[in-house]
Amino acid sequence: MYNFSKIKSYVIFVTILLISCSDETKINKNEPLEEKRVSKVYNLKLGHGMPGVSPQQLAAEKFKEIVEKKSKGRLKIDIFPNQIMGTDQEMIQKAIKGDLDIILPPSYKLNSIVSSAFYLDLPFYFENRKELYRMLDGTPGGILKKNLLGKGLVGVAFWESGFKHFTANKEIHSPADLENLKFRTAKNPFLFEQYKRLGAKPYFIDFQKIPNALKDGVISAQENSLDSILNLKLYEHQSHLILSEHGYIGYLLTLSKKVYDNLPQDLQETLFAAGEETALYQRKLVHKKEKDYLEKLREVKVNIYKLTPKEKKKFKDQLKPVVERYRERIGFKMLELSDQIKSEQVSISNDEIVIGLDADLFAGSAPSGFSIKRGAQIAIEEINSEGGLLGKKLRLISKNHSGISVRGIKNIEDFSKTQNLIAVLGGLHSPVALAEIDLLNKEKIIYLGP
CATH class of the missing domain: 3.40.50.2300 (Response regulator)
Structure with missing residues (x-):
């Protein structure tokens, strides 16, 4: 005769055991999926056009270090300087398509995507870096980033080359000194119009080709930041450096929106935090190096002098009609907010x-x-x-x-x-x-x- 009590106990025991095994199996199946999600490594490529000894490259290396540390290795960044990944315009298009993850274009190269990028090419507008950083890190800079977002690019933080200066083989104190001077400018219609207005003969020449253009006499003057003047060895072909601070070259650390949208939120936040942290590091680095650049340029006997406020005003006054023509393209709101920031400084x-x-x-x-x-x-x-x-x-x-x-x-x-x-x-x-x-x-x- 069967002992139903024992059989019942046995069935209950086996059932509990099967359920436990089933649950354990589910947990074991899920664990590799969860582990895969958390531990996936994203390899990103960062391309830029500046030389390997530039502050941009040093900052890119710092950015890589911060990102990889903050992400605990889930983000890996490979850096490609010196136009290895193409010209700035080519890299911008690659980023829009999602074929290049991170780029560092100069601000004046972004105007082909959004006209508000002409903002940083305003001549003799920015008085000093303190004022400028308030604009770039505040609402005016935010407007530019928002405009880029609609074009497939995510602006993170503004780095820099710094203020632009004139170089030539003679002294420049007024617009009259630029009359008929063969002047190199970046491929930028706003800059082209500015130099035409000043009486110069502007030429579009790629950044890397400036030394040969000076050597061959294609141009006889140009504008650039101190780091570029030194790193391209322009002093070998230009006897005078005029500290004009007439414009500014910013570099916007930018992500491909297609790539950015496919990253987990915590890694998106990591890239932003690292970009902003690196911006502070990079700006300080440029400030420090500019003193060294000037000293090195003096050592090679370059004639260096600074435009006076009265001399700057002559240039600014003559360029007003050009600025007015570009006001709407840059954006009324962007300029008014900037004007208010300038007014608050005084x-x-x-x-x-x-x-x-x-x-x-x-x-x-x-x-x-x-x-x-x-x-x-x-x-x-x-x-x-x-x-x-x-x-x-x-x-x-x-x-x-x-x-x-x-x-x-x-x-x-x-x-x-x-x-x-x-x-x-x-x-x-x-x-x-x-x-x-x-x-x-x-x-x-x-x-x-x-």
Whole structure:
């Protein structure tokens, strides 16, 4: 006779054992998949056009070190300098297609993709690096990165070569000194127009071909950063270095969007964090090396001198028509935000009288707003050139309201606290002006409508 109690116990035991084995099997099957996901190594290629001894290459090596350490080996980076992966334009196209993972193009090469990249080619616009970094690391730089995103590129952080300077075989102190001078410029229509306006004969010549072009007499002058002037040995063909700081060469560490989108989120964040950290390292490196570059150039008997503020103004004044033609292409918002940053850097003195501008400078009526602003600037420049008003210089401070009444009211509140303010110019939006009337009356601010 069967002992059903024992049989029942046995069946329960076997069932539990089978379930346990089944669960264990599932866990063992899943473990390799999870391990594979976490431990997958992504090999990325970084290409750039600068020599192996350049600050860009040293920074690329630092970037590689930081990325591989932060990712615990899940990201590996191979670096290809000196146009090994093609010209800058070729590398940009490869990145867009997803055939090259990371690139480091000079800012002036990106204008073929987005016109806002002409921003860094504004002549005699950036006063110093502190001001410039606020722009690049702030909203203006963010606008440029956002524009690139729509073209298949992910901008990470701005590195640099630094400010540009003139080199020639004679002294240059004014636009007249550039008259009929065969001048090399990068393949950039904005730069080409600038030098035509200054009276030079501009030539498009590739970066690597500059020394031979100087040697063969194809060109007799050029512009570049100090590191390029030294590393390309341009001093062998140019007797004068004019420290003009007339433009800036930035390098934007950029990822292929196709590659970026296929990376896990934590590795995307790693690349951004490493890029921004390296930017600080690279900028300091360039600053330090620039002192050494100048010393080495002096050792090889290059004549070095700096443009005075008055000399810079001559160039800037002559180039204004070119800048105005490119304002819309660069972007009204980008330039207005930059102008505001510049204005914040200079405190209002007791010898100044302030006029405010409250208009749409970002949105649909931005062209009209900028026309009003430009007209006011021209009038102020004329008045100041004749001695100012009551012995004081006039100064324009502009604020954007984008056609939104709340923003306009906030602007008037800010203007009411502005030292030496005597009046505010308005834009085209009557609803905004009507919303501001009570506050204007309360603060006793003169309002001038268009």
